Amino acid sequence: MHVQRVLQARRVHLTEVERAILERSIDSVITRGPRETLIDQGETVNFSVLLLEGLMSRHVDDFDGCRQMVALQVPGDFVDLHAYPLKTLDHDVATLTAVRLAIVPHAALSDIQHNQPELARKLWFLTLLDAAMHRKWIYRLGRLKAAARIAHFLCETVVRLAAVGLSDGRQFHLPLTQFDLGEICGMTSVHVNRVLRELREAGLCTFRNQQVEIHDWHGLAKAGAFEPGYLYLDDATTHRFSGAHIEEGCVCKSSA
Amino acid sequence: MHVQRVLQARRVHLTEVERAILERSIDSVITRGPRETLIDQGETVNFSVLLLEGLMSRHVDDFDGCRQMVALQVPGDFVDLHAYPLKTLDHDVATLTAVRLAIVPHAALSDIQHNQPELARKLWFLTLLDAAMHRKWIYRLGRLKAAARIAHFLCETVVRLAAVGLSDGRQFHLPLTQFDLGEICGMTSVHVNRVLRELREAGLCTFRNQQVEIHDWHGLAKAGAFEPGYLYLDDATTHRFSGAHIEEGCVCKSSA
DNA sequence: CGGATTGTTGATAAAGTTCAAACACGGTGG
DNA sequence: CCACCGTGTTTGAACTTTATCAACAATCCG
Numbered sequence: 235m236h237v238q239r240v241l242q243a244r245r246v247h248l249t250e251v252e253r254a255i256l257e258r259s260i261d262s263v264i265t266r267g268p269r270e271t272l273i274d275q276g277e278t279v280n281f282s283v284l285l286l287e288g289l290m291s292r293h294v295d296d297f298d299g300c301r302q303m304v305a306l307q308v309p310g311d312f313v314d315l316h317a318y319p320l321k322t323l324d325h326d327v328a329t330l331t332a333v334r335l336a337i338v339p340h341a342a343l344s345d346i347q348h349n350q351p352e353l354a355r356k357l358w359f360l361t362l363l364d365a366a367m368h369r370k371w372i373y374r375l376g377r378l379k380a381a382a383r384i385a386h387f388l389c390e391t392v393v394r395l396a397a398v399g400l401s402d403g404r405q406f407h408l409p410l411t412q413f414d415l416g417e418i419c420g421m422t423s424v425h426v427n428r429v430l431r432e433l434r435e436a437g438l439c440t441f442r443n444q445q446v447e448i449h450d451w452h453g454l455a456k457a458g459a460f461e462p463g464y465l466y467l468d469d470a471t472t473h474r475f476s477g478a479h480i481e482e483g484c485v486c487k488s489s490a
Numbered sequence: 491m492h493v494q495r496v497l498q499a500r501r502v503h504l505t506e507v508e509r510a511i512l513e514r515s516i517d518s519v520i521t522r523g524p525r526e527t528l529i530d531q532g533e534t535v536n537f538s539v540l541l542l543e544g545l546m547s548r549h550v551d552d553f554d555g556c557r558q559m560v561a562l563q564v565p566g567d568f569v570d571l572h573a574y575p576l577k578t579l580d581h582d583v584a585t586l587t588a589v590r591l592a593i594v595p596h597a598a599l600s601d602i603q604h605n606q607p608e609l610a611r612k613l614w615f616l617t618l619l620d621a622a623m624h625r626k627w628i629y630r631l632g633r634l635k636a637a638a639r640i641a642h643f644l645c646e647t648v649v650r651l652a653a654v655g656l657s658d659g660r661q662f663h664l665p666l667t668q669f670d671l672g673e674i675c676g677m678t679s680v681h682v683n684r685v686l687r688e689l690r691e692a693g694l695c696t697f698r699n700q701q702v703e704i705h706d707w708h709g710l711a712k713a714g715a716f717e718p719g720y721l722y723l724d725d726a727t728t729h730r731f732s733g734a735h736i737e738e739g740c741v742c743k744s745s746a
Numbered sequence: 747c748g749g750a751t752t753g754t755t756g757a758t759a760a761a762g763t764t765c766a767a768a769c770a771c772g773g774t775g776g
Numbered sequence: 777c778c779a780c781c782g783t784g785t786t787t788g789a790a791c792t793t794t795a796t797c798a799a800c801a802a803t804c805c806g
Contacts, residue, residue: 276719292625294625294626294628294629294633296629296633296715296742297715298742300633300742301633302628302629302632302633304625304628304629316618316621319611319614319615319618320615320618320622320722324622324625324626324719324720324722325625347607347610347611348607351603351604351607351610354603354607354610355575355603358575358614358617359575359576361614361617361618361621362572362575362576362617362621364621365572365617365618365620365621365624366576366580368621368624368625368627368628369548369550369560369580369581369624370550370580371624371628372550372558372560372624372627372628372631373550373552373558373560375628375631375632375676376558376631376673376675376676377550377552377556377557377558377676379761379762380761380762411783411784411785412784412785413784417632419632420631420632420633420743421762421763422762422763422764423784423785424762424763424764424765424785424786424787425761425762425763427785427786427787428762428786428787431786459552459553463532463580464580466576466580486552486554486556487676487761487794487795635793635794636793636794667751667752667753668752668753669752669753677794677795678794678795678796679752679753680753680754680755680794680795680796680797681793681794681795683753683754683755684754684755684794687754699803743762743763743793747806748805748806749804749805749806750803750804750805750806751802751803751804751805752801752802752803752804753800753801753802753803754799754800754801754802755798755799755800755801756797756798756799757796757797757798758795758796758797758798759794759795759796759797760793760794760795760796761792761793761794761795762791762792762793762794763790763791763792763793764789764790764791764792765788765789765790765791766787766788766789767786767787767788768785768786768787768788769784769785769786769787770783770784770785770786771782771783771784771785772781772782772783772784773780773781773782773783774779774780774781774782775778775779775780775781776777776778776779776780
């Protein structure tokens with residue numbers, strides 16, 4: 235997995251020159267074990283990391299141990315590119331699995347910012363994609379009921395993984411616990427468990443042994459009110475994963 | 491209210507030259523009435539707007555009329571600056587009150603991107619500030635219970651308004667309905683009503699006639715687990731509004 | 747003044763949490 | 777090889793939080 239995967243299947247593409255510049259910006263490639271905190275909230279950082287292999291999370295930590303995940307990062311993601319303009323982060327960055335990371339010093343990004351305005355704009359775009367996903371997460375937590383939240387998250391994840399060639403769109407490896415899913419969807423692990431059974435019994439999807447199988451894509455997309463537009467994928471991918479027409483239903487928390 | 495207010499009280503400051511460049515980028519200043527949709531989700535736009543006066547919202551619209559607000563915009567905010575790199579938006583932009591808006595064509599932003607790398611980075615920073623707020627909203631919806639969500643939102647809002655001189659930190663004008671608050675905090679207007687009474691009876695704050703009065707800042711900040719770090723304000727403002735030590739309590743939805 | 751929107755309250759139902767216990771499963775050490 | 781441990785999953789029952797529905801009061805606006 236190389237830098238090629240960055241921006242893959244997105245509406246924005248890197249030129250050969252830009253790709254070369256990005257690759258030259260990589261200071262080193264490192265590995266980390268599972269469940270390690272890479273960056274603590276409030277810490278000042280002078281590098282950003284590109285995720286080459288594995289899964290990572292960004293989460294807000296509560297005073298009393300309870301966490302809310304704000305982003306799941308898949309290979310190809312520029313995990314904390316936003317740390318370059320922000321300097322210090324408002325959240326933690328951690329590994330979920332063992333990972334391989336490319337380290338990009340902020341000095342290199344500064345160089346791009348000053349000398350490669352078009353590439354800089356594409357990097358800016360990448361961070362805004364993150365923001366677009368944040369917005370969908372807000373919607374998910376604020377408006378969808380538990381089963382729909384899980385369904386929406388699974389839809390989002392399979393599409394993102396498929397976009398970088400890590401899923402065929404019908405199944406994928408998801409090395410998360412039900413507890414993790416709870417931290418993503420704002421619910422307890424017990425409730426996650428019950429919801430997963432619901433989805434399974436409805437014939438929509440199964441999640442067992444860290445493996446997700448989607449039995450009925452349209453049904454799942456409908457159950458989660460999922461539409462991939464916010465991921466800003468290329469037209470082919472967007473079309474491939476566009477949900478069925480979403481009708482009124484028992485998806486929404488409060489209708490009025 | 492002029493462009494001066496952009497970036498005010500933030501850790502990033504504009505130079506005189508940069509301010510002049512930004513002002514020259516303004517194509518026109520327009521007004522709009524309350525409750526008008528300015529930009530629809532999916533629409534392609536070639537300008538961004540700077541909010542000079544009034545309040546605006548950004549929200550995700552559901553298939554069946556139900557909405558989730560993803561951002562509240564106050565004067566000084568570059569409401570949809572992210573539309574410049576993104577080209578099309580994943581959400582609606584609407585007015586809440588009558589507003590005065592400065593229109594900035596994307597051509598002007600493109601000029602800045604290519605010729606003013608430092609200013610461009612500061613604009614990038616602004617959009618990331620938005621993302622930081624998104625993350626806090628995710629946390630709020632995912633981890634806090636209803637009363638804490640409202641308390642947190644009120645804390646956030648008073649600080650943001652105070653940062654641009656629109657509140658003294660103890661009271662402020664908030665021209666929203668309880669229904670709007672529900673769309674922000676992911677709950678029904680009925681429940682908002684009950685929670686507001688709770689906060690009032692606890693002596694923390696009152697919200698009546700579109701006016702919020704904070705009676706006990708530390709109490710409210712504690713009830714909402716509020717810490718202003720994520721707003722990236724200057725040290726003085728951050729210190730002024732830093733909450734009391736937040737202890738364990740009945741703030742969080744699920745502790746484990 | 748009159749109609750529409752917003753706020754308030756109560757009763758009831760649904761959704762989600764908590765607590766507790768049992769089960770599955772992969773490692774690890776004897 | 778088996779006993780044991782820790783982590784993760786599953787289930788049940790009681791409880792809390794929040795939504796829903798319905799009615800009415802207050803307020804705003806033309």
